[in-house]
Amino acid sequence: MDDEGLTKELLQNRIVQLEHERDELRKDIEQLCMQQAGPSYLAVATRMHFQRTTGLEQEIESLKKNLAGCLREKQNLEEELSEAYKIKMQLSDLHNAEVLKNKEVEGQLKFFQGCIASALSERDYSIMECERAKEREEAISQKLNFSNKRVEELELAYHYEKEQNASLVKELNELKEKIEIFNKVIDKFCMIRDRDGGSSVHDAWQSMCSCLLDDP
Template sequence: MDEKVDLVEVLTRRVEELQRERDELRKDIEQLCMQQAGPGYISVATRMLSQRTAALEQDIENLQKKLGGCLRENQNLQEELAEAYRVKSQLAELHGAELSKNKDLEKQVRFFQSSVAQAFAERDNSIMECEKVKQREEAVLKKFADFEERTREYQSAIDDQKHLNDGLQRELTELKAQTESSLKVILKFYELRCRDCKCPLNITFEEKCSILLDDSADNWSFSSDGGASTSKGLKLNSICKEMHEY
């Protein structure tokens, strides 16, 4: 494009030089005509001037055509240059918009990277928390297993105690039955004593036993056929001792 501009300037200067040369030539011919008054010389000079003028006019016309073409081309180039500037401006605007988009994308990328880093950190924390929860769960399961073991031991001890209680309950029932029988026997002995001897009635069972134990063995000796006698004192003493222990 710079070469086209230089060519236009060169052609413009050449046209101006030819026009000046033509004008100077006309002046020279007019001056010669004034100096040489002969008619023959004037016709020759006029013919030479006409030829020279025609050549110069042709050169000027050719140069003007070239100049017109160059001017038209220059105009086209100016229009193309304006279009290029307009496109450049649009490209600059697009470039600015793309830069703005790139900045926004960079911000989004940084935010995404920060979010990803935070997500990884949260994941690591979650994994650590899961490990802690797993450890606590294992500890709880171990404690629960120990608790179940102790529960089984306690249940076994309870079952053993229940069996023992059942045995004691049976023994207690037997002892109660024996005690009731002993009570009946002692009361029977006390009634027999009261038939022959005066004895108080409104006294406790222990007092009745004490009275029977204080009696001598002779009071409880008898013979069914007048022969050998049998003492019941020892039997009565044993029964009363069992009642005291109970």
């Protein structure tokens, strides 16, 4: 039992005790008055009874006021306690809502952490692919440089061969011109020979050359 309940119980017991003493005192005075019929004693007893009764009544009224105050204080405390319970229930509801919200936030956090982990994994994979692409690019660049050097070499060889071909063509044309001249000279010799030695026509140019060479 708390202090408020104990105080209330003590006040109620005290009121009952005082009312009981008042009633007993009234009975005692009445009995004394009946036993002592003298008027002077009756007046004293009545005065004493009145004073004692007045004191008891005042004490009872004071105790009743205290009890009423305690009851009002108890009612106020009960109202405050009820309001505190309401606030507690509201706080409990808010706490439950916050717990639920925290669970949702934790779920979202785990989801975003999974997304971040997946993004980091994709980033690492992209970095590896980028490194591989760089290696392939370097290899292709080396091959391209080699191909460019080979093309340059082939172009140089082509230009050299072209120059050589042009030189050979020029030389061939010169030889053709010389052969033309030689052919004319041979034809001239053959005509002179045929004219001096009789008619001897040779169809093939090589045959005419052989005849000229074999002629003493």
